[in-house]
Amino acid sequence: MGIVRVLWYAANEREFVAGGSTITQQVVRSLLLTNERTDRTFKRKVKEIILAYEITRRYDRSTILEMYLNESYFGNLAYGVEAASQTYFGKSAKDLTLAEGSFVAGCPIAGSL
DSSP: OHHHHHHHHHHHHSSOOSOOOOHHHHHHHHHTOGGGTTOOOHHHHHHHHHHHHHHHHHSOHHHHHHHHHHHSBOSTTOBSHHHHHHHHHSSOGGGOOHHHHHHHHHHHHHHTO
16 A cells, blocks of 8 residues: 555645655665666656565565664664674674564664654
8 A cells, every 4th residue: 555655646746745655665775776776757666566576586585684684774874784793782683582572673764764
């Protein structure tokens, strides 16, 4: 529904004024559309959707989530969960407590606000 809403807004406003990206679309934007990452155009969104569909066809959900977690920006120059764990807590992600893991999990969201 989010993608449909975004496309409707885009058609009416001639640019994207609302979110609606899936995790797969965010992977596409960060890995494949790096030069167009900040463009808010209909053309970029269509490319993003087509490439996301192809990635979904080729990879399972856990692999896509792994790509997302390894490429996301977690603040403080940390890209990926492991880098964020080392940056904020000086230990591996597998050794984080629930509270520490919750903090790291919230970092990409906090950075996008």
